[in-house]
Amino acid sequence: MLAYLIRRLFAAAVMLVVVILAVFCIFFVFPKWAGVDIAGSFVGKQADPAAVEAVRVKLGLDDPVYSQVWEFFKGIFVGRTYAAGGDVTHCAAPCFGYSFRTQQAVWPVLTDRFPVTLGLALGAAVLWLVFGVAAGVLSALKRGSLWDRGAMVVALAGVSLPIYFTGLLSLAIFSYGLGWIDGQYVPIGDSFSGWLGGMILPWITLAFLYAAMYARITRATMLEVLGEDYIRTARAKGLTEQVVIRKHAMRSTMTPILTMLGMDLGALIGGAILTETTFSLPGLGQKVLDAIKNQDLPFILGVTLITSLAVLIANLVVDILYAVIDPRVRLA
Amino acid sequence: MTTQRTSGRRKQALAAAAVVAGLLTTAACGGGKDDGGKNGAAGFNAANNKIAQASLVKKGGELKFASTQDADSWDTTRGYYGFMWDFSRYYSRQLLTYKTQPGAAGAELTPDLATDMGQVADGGKTYTFHLRDGITWEDGKPITSKDIKYGIERAWAQDVLSGGPVYLKDVLDPDGAYKGPYKDTSADHLGLKAIDTPDDKTIVFHLPKPNSDFLQMVALTSASPVRQDKDTKSQYGLHPFSSGPYKFQSYSPGKSLVLVRNTNWKASSDPVRKAYPDKISIKFFTNANDMDQRLLAGDYDLDLAQTGMSPQGRTTALKAHKANLDNPVSGYVRYAVFPQSVKPFDNIHCRKAVLYGADHVSLQTARGGPIAGGDIGTNMLPPSVPGAEGQKYDPYEMAGANKNGNAAKAKEELKACGKPNGFSTTIAVRNNKPVEVATAESLQASLKKVGINAQIDQYDGSQTAGIIGSPSNVNKKGYGIIIMGWGPDFPSVQGYGMPLWDSSYILQSGNNNYALIKDKSIDKMFDDFVTTLDESKKTQLSTEINHKVMEGAYYLPFTFEKFINWRSSRLANVYTTNSYNGMYDFVNLGLKSSK
């Protein structure tokens, strides 16, 4: 198991390096080929050549890509100092880059925004797991019934409606219309109830999409599991139907659900862009959208890295969980 | 990198957006009727070039801005966005500033830190200002002439503090002899020769040659004082040290900004600022619809960016809350420009063919129609600039006989150009401005009727400076038509048209003279303008420059832009001002209640 973990961790590290290289290429190398000067996009309305040059120096745009990458990695562990034109900017370790647009080190902004996204993702995950799985199980057990058909139509709607539609709709009804919920983000430290009030619509909106997917997957998996021989065996033992479902069928059904959950959470932690944008939540997704709009490369790189990290960690956790659930996966 | 599974659903999204728009329109109609009285809204256009509800203002309360956009920088040297300049008067003062009056009067200058408008000597080459008594920084120390000099010097450090306007740098040190305060080896870092500070209360500017708009430049936000010991260089924008009535309490980029009273600011030292509210906050949104709904609901008082409401918000507001709206002229002209380096636009007749072939009404509609978009543009000088004639000057009858296009005349011009069967070209348009894309499509459609086949190329809008700002790239890509817009930095033909039309402003990167106009007579008129101190002569030159540009047919103006801006019913002493291109004058906004 330890060897397996080490191997996985090593693979994850390699993967990260590949991701960083890819992102570096996309933002720093490809534009060069296309003949676009990135430095030019950093200066204002009256472009002064000195300003363009300074951007070039600060971002190290003229350095070879490998040295840019190396500087970046070094910065993570020992911090980094950017110097240009008498202005010295220090970015403390772990330095995941420094934005010269907003004059902020990337890492503190990420850690500042991370809890918002985490809160959004976890809260929504609880909702969609509870409702999605429950709806899926009920649908499977009452296959073909009115409930099943109704639930699956709702699930289809949930899967196909875009977030900004359901999000705006929920705002229009509950916030602007009925005025039940304020719908504006409040940090949890300021007021817990305010935080709940700000998060409940994003949770529901995001959970609706995922609950729909989870309901469909749960239903399909459950029906498949119910056809398994070991379920028949369980019944042949004289177990009540409740025990058959709860103990035997659910455990197998949860395996693919957990895999999905891990992947979805990992990806969401990288930023629920649409949800955060729709509800103006100051999370990672909002920041990355902002960064993309402003071509704020250090942030894009930082968030990409964090997202990859989250996905890789989620993968690892899923693999370990998988081994816990399914003894066949356990490795010597 | 986006993780939610909604890619590739454009059609669905459009349909969804339409439904949501409908729902939002109805949902927000629950609000009560505005009676226009004491506690209600002032009425449609009540604050447009006039003061609304000045008598109702009470001291105190929190003035709440909302915005989908943060400033480019809150550093006085670096900010270039119009709203940043408007907002910066809360925490920064200049030698001179704009009068706090509505409309055209607001574009006039008045002393701020200085005791008067300054003494001009030496044929406009020397300006001397004396500072008022009682002017202080947020820590109570007096503001000195050296602080002002240092604040201005910072613009020389373009390598560290890029982004802001460089008019003063170009005027005071056209050869770039000074290298900026950070590379300044003198002990006090005040080595700029063009500015003298004989004592703490006196500042003297020495211009190598006169400039008629020099006072305008001294009034720019970028001429604000900065204290050396508080200069955090590139990070100054995160917390500028206040010389005005408010100071930064907290700022989190893209999230929120809160200003509170600067208790060391003395009202007696400031003839301009009233400082009504106790607190001023900005909340940043990512969803323009959401923000507009919050404005409609009264959660916020006004939009910081002042660039008009979103289409859905506008629709609702015009229907149910018209008394909360103003419809000012923005000072922007929206237009298409023809780079002369791209054939056949080197030929004036081909340019004219486009001018005649275009359907100006449909272009106006694409911009948002007469109210939200603006009047049909007939020339290139915005109405807020002295010397502008508005629609009265319409050399191509764009708002008159030819407003739906004149195919016959277009064909004639094509013949004269040697392209009787038309030609093909490419329209370049920013991909992040849906309205501009719509305009490009409209232009494409009307040009097709006269035989001009235009392809639309949507480029990355955040890369404007590197893509259309590079003449060689424009030539390579064959961008014969570029869709853009421009507004004055300060209300004069120099503050508006010089970067666009003067041949000396053609740059290899970050170029704004997209048409590559190299007309000696235009250059000469700018030179005359800059050195003329006679106001009526300046106005006349403005008009002439505008005529010359229009005669060259380098531009196809679409609209003299107008906005629909929201003001909450809580606001008092509201007015739009020409100094900030039709925005509300932020600095003297007040609330009707101190709660």
Place this chain on the structure above:
Amino acid sequence: MTELSKSGAAVGEPTAASPAPTAFLEVRDLKVHFPTDDGLVKSVDGLSFQLEKGKTLGIVGESGSGKSVTSLGILGLHTAGQYGKRKAQISGEIWLDGTELLSADPDHVRKLRGREMAMIFQDPLSALHPYYTIGQQIVEAYRIHHDVDKKTARRRAVEMLDRVGIPQPDKRVDSYPHEFSGGMRQRAMIAMALVNNPELLIADEPTTALDVTVQAQILDLIRDLQKEFGSAVIIITHDLGVVAELADDILVMYAGRCVERGPAEKVFYEPRHPYTWGLLGSMPRLDREQQDRLIPVKGSPPSLINVPSGCAFNPRCPYADVPKDNVTRTVRPELTEVGGKHWAACHMTQEQRERIWTEEIAPKL
């Protein structure tokens, strides 16, 4: 094929109306039909038999002949947990130790499952839950029917594993199914089935998934256990060789019906149905020298939706034209007694069948 001298299994004739059962297990005119979009699948269509305690019945037939459906029907598993599927139509009577199961309270039948009647399934790998240890699964089976603590149940599980011949049962009890070999898994499955000392044990193809040497071990085990526990056993198989060693009586099924049944030695040495001949011909035998002369039954099993008219076997029967007037294609043959407790459903006369068996079939086997 030596031990075929056993007899005395009570294979009674189908009785039209006998309200009270005499045997331990008595199935009367059992019909199990499944409605589908294509039509009614008559998986079992009028099956009757009896079985006494301590005796073994072998049910033989090809796949799809209704063997497994019959066994699941006895356990009542066609009605339990069939979520949203179309309900199976079941009729007839199943008497177990004096109780009619089809009309009994489903919860009562559930309580009988595992305790009074237990089942061993064909593929122990898929029939055991992959996520639980062997021990957990046996303990669960025991504790449903016995109010004991986990420790006691675990002791019982170890004891059962030991009894079915699993080495180091106190260790193996904590293994997962995938950690066992195929034969061990089947032993564990048997241990689980027998943990409650059931009166009736149904083994559905218990050796099909195993290799030949293990097959023999498992069959020996079942035989030994039956002697020890005195249960009634039904062995379901497509392989006559399996039942040859175990069964007292044999019931041959074809297309959901019984075509021949009787004491094992009768069915083996004096089979009176052409389908049984076919099965015997396709049976690999260790005592036969000419393996190459294995003769499979020609053709494939009939559709259970459109069962051939007349004798269901007629399309595949080489002797379909022996009876006159095309009777094999129009009239369904009834089971008739052909000897002591030996029944067959065939239109051919006794003499014809005796002659064909002795002259044409037997010499080739």
